[in-house]
Amino acid sequence: MNILLVGSGGREHALAWKIAASPLTKRLVIAPGNPGMEKLGELRGDLKADDADGLAALAREIKADLVVVGPELALAAGLADRLAAAGIPCFGPTQKAAQLETSKAFSKGFLERHEIPTAGYGVYDRVADARAALNVFKPPYVIKADGLAAGKGVAISPDKPDAEAEIERMLGGRFGTAGARVVIEEFMDGEEGSLFALCDGQRAVLFGGAQDHKRAFDGDTGPNTGGMGAYSPAPVFTPELVETVERDIVAPTMTGMASEGAPYRGVLYVGLMATAEGPKVVEYNARFGDPECQVLMMRLAGDIVPVLLACARGDVSKVTPPAFKPQTVICVVMAAKGYPDSPLEGSIIRGAEQDFGPHVQVFHAGTKRRPDGQLVAAGGRVLNVCAEGDDIAQARERAYEAVRKIDWPGGFSRSDIGWRALDRE
Known part of the structure; x- marks a missing residue:
């Protein structure tokens, strides 16, 4: 099969790693891809994930038997719709169906219409109305930008002054058009x-x-x-x-x-x-x-x-339910200093491409390669250090051991990933 994978982050690197291992995969093309995927398939770095027309043209060019969409931007741009019109199978919802993610107001309305359990909410596009709504809700206040904000459009405010300031920031343009409306929810x-x-x-x-x-x-x-x-x-x-x-x-x-x-x-x-x-x-x-x-x-x-x-x-009826290994897998994200607000780009990363052994995989999330071959940071979340173990403690020990082997003064990571699971043991 000829497969086109869309995206350039850690999620897509992991998908590329798994797709490339399939005996069904004859040719894997990744657009735009990142340096970590260089040995897994052909990279088309000139295409952006939201270029639905360009990606659809690439799918036709390589005679793709399947297109796998990684990021939400491609779905919001209507890539699945373009591919459906061309008769190319696409793993990813249409633009209309993707509204479950691309609009929190749509999503909350959908949940309400179909009586699916969720938190109570209100949708507001004026600061005065949103501020007035705080009298209805109780702290802490959950405030969300309506549109796509790269996972950063959610604020949990402990008190009313903080919530009012967050409302003004969101409706004032902090997230551009994604924040033209805000959803205020009950805290769960x-x-x-x-x-x-x-x-x-x-x-x-x-x-x-x-x-x-x-x-x-x-x-x-x-x-x-x-x-x-x-x-x-x-x-x-x-x-x-x-x-x-x-x-x-x-x-x-x-x-x-x-x-x-x-x-x-x-x-x-x-x-x-x-x-x-x-x-x-x-x-x-x-x-x-x-x-x-x-x-x-x-x-x-x-x-x-x-x-x-x-x-x-369009038919999973004959699919055998996926089987998972009994081991625990943990992922520690290494991010550029300053993330999420102002991540520092361009810092050199050493040691990320060494052999960490059979239990560790390092997926690239935001990297690029300089002409001299050096790997540098090119995003907020930059590396995903993943490790498997017989339990959460062993997986975590292996992941952090690998983190310590990566020489990257320009990055940071949390030291407590998996704490909830450890507390249960």
Whole structure:
């Protein structure tokens, strides 16, 4: 098969690593890709992830049998729609279906219409109205930019003055058009996790869970980020909880999207809060999480390509539920100093491409290669150091040992990834 993979981050590096290992893969083209993917496929670095027309043309050029979409920007740009018009199977939802992620106002309205459990909310596009709404909600206040903000458009404000300032920042242009509206939600108390489902427009097959760490610094402090680490399996996902989520959230989501004329194909990321009243939806994403994808790809025991193709062709009925290794996998994100607000770019990274042994993989998330061959930082989240172990403690020890072997004074990482799972042991 000729496969086109769209994206350039750590999620896409992990997908490329798994797709390249498939015996079904004859040719793998990655657009735009990054230096970590150089040995896995052909890179087309001149194309951006939101260039739907250019990517569709590339898919036709290479006679792609399958296109796998990594980032949300490509989905928001309507790449799946272009590919459908060309008759090319695409793993990823249409622009309309991707609204589950691209508009939090749409997502909350959808949840309400289909009686799927979530937090109470309001949508506002004027500062005065949003500030007045704070009298209805109780602190801490959860404030979200409506559109795509690279995982940074969520603020949890402890008091009303902080919430008012956050509202003014968001509606004042902090996230551009993504913040033209804000969603204010009730705060949900509980433990958060991410569950994934592979969808064909009618049916869904569950695809494992993981737990992310959103805050920038140890102890879950500092600003929200796109994710500073993850691990899988996540103990929060008991068999009983997963069964409830499949019945009360995933199934009605599939039925609801189909009924609204936007059948959902691809991977559905369900961000969940395990509350005292049961699991509730925090958010949907229309693609694999990042860095959750990295730990899931390392745990996946079988071939990923048949599953991706079945979703893209619209029939997962004959797909064998994915099998995962019993080991725990942890991912530690190494980010550029200053992330998430002002990451320092261009600092030299040494030692990231050494052989760390059979239990460790380092996925590139934001790197580029200089003409002299040096690897440098080219983004906020730069490297994903992933390790497997017989339990969370062993996986974590191996991951941090690899982190210490990477010589990068311009980067930082949290030192407590996996703390929730360790506390349970």
